[in-house]
Amino acid sequence: MPPADSLDLFPESDRASFDPSAPLADRMRPRSLDELVGQDALVGPSGPLRGLAAAGELPSLILWGPPGCGKTTLARLLARAAELQLEALSAVMAGVKEIRAAVERARRGRGAGRRTALFLDELHRLNRAQQDALLPHVESGTVTLIGATTENPSFEVIAPLLSRCRVYTLGRLPERALAELVQLAARDNERGLGGLALGEQTAAAIAHAADGDARRALSLLEAAAALHRSGPDSASPLPVAALQAAAGSRLLVHDRDREEHYNVASAFIKSLRASDPDAALYWAARMLEAGDDPLFLCRRMLIFASEDVGNADPHALGLAISTWHAVERIGLPEGRIPIAQAVTYLACAPKSNAAYRAGDRAREAVRDSGSLPVPHHLRNAPTALMQGLGYGQGYEYPHDAPEQFVAAPNLPDALKERVFYEPKDTGAESEIAERLAKWRRRRDAES
Secondary structure, three states, X not given: OOOHHHOOOOOXXXXXXXXXXXXXXXXXXXXXXXXXXXXXXXXXXXXXXXXXXXXXXXXXXXXXXXXXXXXXXXXXXXXXXXXXXXXXXXXXXXXXXXXXXXXXXXXXXXXXXXXXXXXXXXXXXXXXXXXXXXXXXXXXXXXXXXXXXXXXXXXXXXXXXXXXXXXXXXXOOOHHHHHHHHHHHXXXXXXXXXXXXXXXXXXXXXXXXXXXXXXXXXXXHHHHHHHHHOOOOXXXXXOHHHHHHHHOOOOOOOOOOOHHXXXXXXXXXXXXXXXXXXXXXXXXXXXXHOOOOHHHHHHHHHHHHHHHHHHHOXXXXXXHHHHHHHHHHHOOOOOHHHHHXXXXXXXXXXXXXXXXXXXXXXXXXXXXXXXXXXXXXXXXXXXXXXXXXXXXXXXXXHHHOHHHOOOOOOOOHHHOOOOOOOOOOOOOHHHHHHHHHHHHXXXXXXX
């Protein structure tokens, strides 16, 4: 067994970076933390992960970030920097059996004085039983877990395992960093494209089309270069047209039922609430372009029309319902038209959550006070017995009263001083506020 300092910390499957026939994205994998781009906050000169790895004190950790931001590469570089033997598994393929086998190898290595990092890609794909099987080995220090996930660990990792790991968030790679990466790959004679001429405009276009994903950026560069070199102007710099031909349609980072879906939906609602139609239109377009269900958008607007616009503009609810019916009937792409109309109307409408909050206050009063008796004058009296008990006694029919108003209280005695609805002085609700204030003054005066 070779000494620890001579161990090859990359298994055979990781040697694609030295294989000239491998895809460019694999060949250009960073060989050290210094070559990793776009994650300076974590692995820059003062980054916490660089310091921990250099000190050989790498804890169990979870790397959380979008596709192509460097999670897998960073995990392998951290293991190398901390001089840990690497056991790499994909949670898509591995089960309890594979995890136990990796842990057993780590246990034997520990007996020989070697420490092991167990890298689990797509950590969120492990079910609860698989995560439970891993937990005691992380807790005992048999392995240092490095998990990589595109999903929020708060939702996808069991609490006992999460509590034993530090979570580090990797961001989408900025376009500047991606442009530098593709320029490097174009120039590199050993692992890259051997001196391909690449102008700043084309590099910037690749970085923009990659949408924060280094793997996608390098794949686009490789495909565009192959198209260009097969053409009559192969000696000229790579044109933007070659990139456009290679890129096809741009895929957005989104999902229909996980965190990114709810992040974008949250941005949409908060933009409506902030009366920003431009931002609301953008987030709505993001969801539709990414393939979200248009009826989900309609449902959110229907809720918003009552929750956030309310009686400040009572027409908003009707428009939201009409939009739902319209989109349900005509579908996409034409459904984008009524959606855009509803988005702009709701964003620009006066806002009031007074009715929504009034409903919450009334519900809290019911929960706090229980089943209070109905005042006698409000009770139904269909039989002589009920009438004899005073049911309905003293009830005045408002339509027979002046201005269709009766000042008699209608809440149970225990709640007669409570106020639930407090209309705001905005839009149509200002008129409601004025009428209600007059009625309340009359009730107070006659009580």
